[in-house]
Amino acid sequence: MSGENDLIKLYSGQILQLAAMIPHTDRLVEPDASVKKRAPLCGSTVTVDLKIQDGRITEFGQDVKACALGQASASVVGANVIGRSRAEIDAARAALKTMLKEDGPTPPAPFDGLEVLRPAREYKNRHASILLALDATFEAFEQAEQAHCA
Template identity: 50%
Template sequence: MIDDLYSARILTLAANLPHAGRLPAPDGTGERIAKLCGSRATVDVTLDDQGRVVGFAQDVKACALGQAAAGVLGQSVIGASGEEIADARDAMVAMLKSGGDGPVGRFEDLRLLRQVADYPARHASTLVAVEATLEAVNHALAERTRLAGAA
């Protein structure tokens, strides 16, 4: 059963992390750490005028499952809104914890991680990149609001 969890597709996603690194001048940064295993994701974003991600970089130190989720995220996040990322996160949590179908649309490939539902100790590491990305977008939007209020 553990072999099914670490399929060739998941291992390929984990090994080929798009947008690895950090942005030199991000609009927002987010970081999440899975306390149980220590998996960590730091994400930088820049947003366009509509609040959509136009720049993205991720520094992820996680197990293959966390890396695979970050791989899907890196392939799909450019052009996404905070709402789309939040919807993907919520659908992923439902998929892992309560048998939900998983994300749809641009983040549908996160469904490849459906089998992680059977391994609760791996849930947090699988979510670190998505949650860090949402945090980065929310920080960028909050900073934009703060600056607009100061003007």
């Protein structure tokens, strides 16, 4: 894909709709962990706060300052992250990377809504922004588990 028309197609109505409806945009007052990730090429940032209990996310908040693709990704993650384990977050993260870099399979449910971002595989400079929400969530989960074990 190349050219202005292809870029316009990338920002489909579904991606723009997801970007406009990001859930859990309130930061948590006392999170177990908080992580801010930044995509170096475009400057997009996502900050994730979470609480965990019994190996699952019980509360989640995010502050998303990203392009529409990063916002759409954060929307799908935010809508599905409560109740998930670290292994589920890691599996979704790995699958999203593979989908973008190698045209691999869609991330497993409940993160299969990330399929809408498959056209972005042709735009490598957008991958980091798309991965921010899951990367920050995974890192925050690890930090929260360490804090609970300390």
